[in-house]
Amino acid sequence: MSAAPLSAKPLRIGLAGLGTVGIGVVKIVQQHADQIALRTGRAVQITAVSARDKSKNRDADLSAYAWEVDPIALAKRDDIDVFVEVMGGHEGAAKLATEAAIAAGKDVVSANKALLAHHGQALALAAEAAGRVIRFEAAVAGGIPVIKALTEGLAGNQIKRVMGVMNGSCNYILTRMQNEGLSYAEVFDAAQQLGYLEADPNLDVGGIDAGHKLSLLAAIAFGTQVSFDAVELEGIGAISIDDINLAADMGYRIKLLGVAQMTGRGLEQRMTPCLVPADSPLGQLQGGTNMVVLEGDSVGQIVLRGPGAGMGPTASAVMSDVLDIARGLRLPTFGQPASTLALPQAARSSTPAGYYLRMTLLDKPGALAKIATCLGEAGVSIDQMRQYDHEGDKATVLIVTHKATRADIDHATGRFAATGVMVGDPVALRIEEV
Amino acid sequence: MSAAPLSAKPLRIGLAGLGTVGIGVVKIVQQHADQIALRTGRAVQITAVSARDKSKNRDADLSAYAWEVDPIALAKRDDIDVFVEVMGGHEGAAKLATEAAIAAGKDVVSANKALLAHHGQALALAAEAAGRVIRFEAAVAGGIPVIKALTEGLAGNQIKRVMGVMNGSCNYILTRMQNEGLSYAEVFDAAQQLGYLEADPNLDVGGIDAGHKLSLLAAIAFGTQVSFDAVELEGIGAISIDDINLAADMGYRIKLLGVAQMTGRGLEQRMTPCLVPADSPLGQLQGGTNMVVLEGDSVGQIVLRGPGAGMGPTASAVMSDVLDIARGLRLPTFGQPASTLALPQAARSSTPAGYYLRMTLLDKPGALAKIATCLGEAGVSIDQMRQYDHEGDKATVLIVTHKATRADIDHATGRFAATGVMVGDPVALRIEEV
Known part of the structure; x- marks a missing residue:
């Protein structure tokens, strides 16, 4: 319960990355300190920050924070509880610092979609083994929770x-x-x-x-x-x-x-x-x-x-994760223990859909029939076919198919070239039912 | 952490109300038991239910659950952890049962917007004093979290x-x-x-x-x-x-x-x-x-x-709250301790906006001028004015104002009747900037 008195221990942030998003986080922490304390029942403060260039002019007062040039050193500091990573990059410093933070017993808040997309499973396993959480609201769709x-x-x-x-x-x-x-x-x-x-x-x-x-x-x-x-x-x-x-x-x-x-x-x-x-x-x-x-x-x-995207929306998402941690709301990285996540079998566009096919054809007798034949032989039936204004001896043709799999579409369009009536490659776009 | 083993204690629901939403909750609990256990790290089960008429045919198997005709008796049962109230009504049984649940040390999940709108502050204070939570995702906008x-x-x-x-x-x-x-x-x-x-x-x-x-x-x-x-x-x-x-x-x-x-x-x-x-x-x-x-x-x-609204969406919202409780995610009812919520001062439509005014006027010379004068004297300026087709000696007139307060609009329209050119009452609608 956050009826907890404000004498509860502060939550101390180590902030790695002082670009747009990092400065946005600083602003929220500084400007909304009282409101955050009301909402979480404790103070939330930044203890230390990390970025390469300390001399760079940044639109925020960072003088109260310890400075680490090396984000890995930041991640290991005894005076931080949460490592906030808004540096970016899916290898190198971001990865090493995140791993170091987990190893040092810190919770992690990350805006790094690339890092998590490539190493999310390993990081989640490590965090859960250490009893720590990784949160990444800011990594997907900016400010949308x-x-x-x-x-x-x-x-x-x-x-x-x-x-x-x-x-x-x-x-x-x-x-x-x-x-x-x-x-x-x-x-x-x-x-x-x-x-x-x-x-x-x-x-x-x-x-x-x-x-x-x-x-x-x-x-x-x-x-x-x-x-x-x-x-x-x-x-x-x-x-x-x-x-x-x-x-x-x-x-x-x-x-x-x-x-x-x-x-x-x-x-x-x-x-x-x-x-x-x-x-x-x-x-x-x-x-x-x-x-x-x-x-x-x-x-x-x-x-x-x-x-x-943007400073405010992304920082809002980062702070949502930080405040959840301050409030004691703790979940596994992907919503269930990483050890229980199944290894998925990949299915390439197996769900049938209508397809939009746009192509340029030579304006010869029988050209359309040849294309239609390719589609028919691949099991793809035509819903609409429209021919647009000629340009010299070429015409734009638009075909909308009934539901077909991507494999059948690729099969059909793969045969188009051999008809001798195509100019360039066809464009095939899925019509998604939404 | 929900890396917790499934040997963690089950979360036991007492479900008050077996209308559409209640049955929706039963279905989710029964159909998604494994998935819920993965996501929360424990079993979530219904122990007992309450509704007036046990004989009524309901599209769910309720035979494994204890039955209480009285929701207050349900709320006090030793074998429930969470009291789920989907009965409705802001006084009477719903209120008494919710109060009884809190007094008996149960967490509460409610879909009851009327109850919370009228008694939310008192209920929140009681819950927080007892170290319990009240959640109400289903009370607002159905399935939208x-x-x-x-x-x-x-x-x-x-x-x-x-x-x-x-x-x-x-x-x-x-x-x-x-x-x-x-x-x-x-x-x-x-x-x-x-x-x-x-x-x-x-x-x-x-x-x-x-x-x-x-x-x-x-x-x-x-x-x-x-x-x-x-x-x-x-x-x-x-x-x-x-x-x-x-x-x-x-x-x-x-x-x-x-x-x-x-x-x-x-x-x-x-x-x-x-x-x-x-x-x-x-x-x-x-x-x-x-x-x-x-x-x-x-x-x-x-x-x-x-x-x-509807069975599925509302039950989805109820279960979101139940699963948060199962996962140990606990917050004060309104996001900060009820004792810290300010008593708001009410401001009646003080934010200025454009207004749409539709009225029927007698088709007399000077009629529009009289209306315009009322508006002007109230400090309301006109952005657009359109007169529509006459019907006998009457005409529909539409006025869109520049930004004005509701008080000024009411002041102006209050004078319309005295002009002697109005038929019926004007309709005044705010144009909200969204």
Whole structure:
């Protein structure tokens, strides 16, 4: 009970990383000290911090905190209870410092999706063996309290499916293309200049960052060991303004959508561009905002929407974890003991869906028939077929299929080239029922 | 840590109420026993149940449970740890049984918004004095884990505003009116026949049920004692299809919207029909679905959407609380000790907003000028004024004001009658910025 008197021992934070998020954490701790004490029944304070460059100008007063250049030294300090890691990077210092913190008997709060997606199982086992917790609300969907909603709020449910738009940069690019009729390249360049993309932009537009997040949600949802390597990744680089417009004509929007579901064939995890209905919550999502959809057998569908990045939202999520620890709310990393998490069997897009196929064909007699034959022979039936305005001797053709597996679609499109009527490669996008 | 072995003591539930929600709880406990044990580290079982009529046919096997006709007797049983109250009613048996449970040293999980809205402070004080918890996720917005999001997920934030569509029946009526062009009376009757309304429909359409929920969220958000009596309540009975259509023409939807915010003048709590932008998440909400919007100083805006009622969703929320207790996650009822909750000062709609005013005027020269003068003299300036098609000697007039306080609007509309050009009463609806 947090009717505990304020004479309860303070919770002491060691904060590794003083970038945007780290400074956001400092601000909350400093500005809301009284409110936090009321809510947790104890003082929550920062004891020591770590970053490489102490001389850098940071928009916060850090003078009261001990300084460690080495985050591993910070992690081992006797005067901290919780190691807060907002440095980033899935190998090197972040990993070593997190391991050191656990070994030194500290609880860990991490915003590091890459680290957890790659090493979550080992870290969870180590933490649980040491009687410590690892919390990572900030690692998925920024300020949206989705880890808590899934792990605790829906704990009485068997989860059927988890979906989400969890990379704000990709959604920013796709919605700007849609709203302004710009090409992928144009908006990509603008996003890069605005600093919206990671130093390696493939982490964003290749779906890797969002894939990390999906793999963490899947582990909690299905009680399986986090298995990022099994996430099917497909970026947004092949999406053209034509695709966006054609999809819109049919009442759809294109989103980089993560989907995890347990099927009879195993755990399906996809982070791929999909068509979703324009009037669905996912379809209506604009700009850098994130959205996660959780589906449980009792609760039905819950939709969570909010800012997926930024100082305030990410720091809010970090502090949610810190305050849970201050309040004595302790759970295993993935919602059940790591030793009980199953090793999932990966199922590659085994759930059938309608597919959107966009291709350029030579404007020859019988061209459409040849494509239709490829589809038919692969067992894929056609729902709609539209031919768009010719350009010279070429025409854009759009096909919407009835439900098919990705394997059947790939089988069919693999035969397209041999027809001799294709120009370039077809684009195949799943139409997700949301 | 739930690395605890399954030899940990089972958590034993006493379930009071075997209506839809109670049976939903039974189903989850029976069907997900293994999964629950994995997630909590212990068995969660029902020991005893209570309902008046044992002979009634219920879609569940209750034979293993002891039966108490009297919920108070159930609450006192030595073989239960948690008293789950899904009976309803804010006085009488539900209140007495809840008090008895606390006195007997039981934790309480309640779906009873009315009970908590009226007696939450006293119950919280009693529970905390006894070292027990009261949880009520199911009391607000059905399956949406909003209490958890607010109390824990956003605990590092100063909450700026809480908004929500939290009565599915009202939203069903308003969206059916909009989508089918039906009158309020027509849809009200249909809803009543479909069993969508409480026995006393004013609990729904008068905003009382939703007001209960808002008052609970406000207590958590602002650290104040729950004060349902201070909620400004206005039902949807005065909303006509004309209002819905006129609002739609301007790009708005009408929702029964709850808003709680702390202002310089005190705590503002409103549950009133409001205009919200048609393309906002709140504006897009259709049918019986609920939505809660939480705004914090760090996190910005978080939107939660999901089913607000029904067997599965409500039982999911009840079980979330039960599993938290099984996992040892214990918090004060309203997120901080009840003794520290401030007695709020009520501020009646002190935050200025644009207002929608719809009225019928006699089609006389100078009629509009007279109305405009009333507004001007009350300090209310006009943003838009539209006159619609005459019907005999009457015309519908729509006025949208610039930002004004409700007091100024009431002051102005109070003078309308004396102009001699009004037919009936004007409708004044706030335009909420969302």
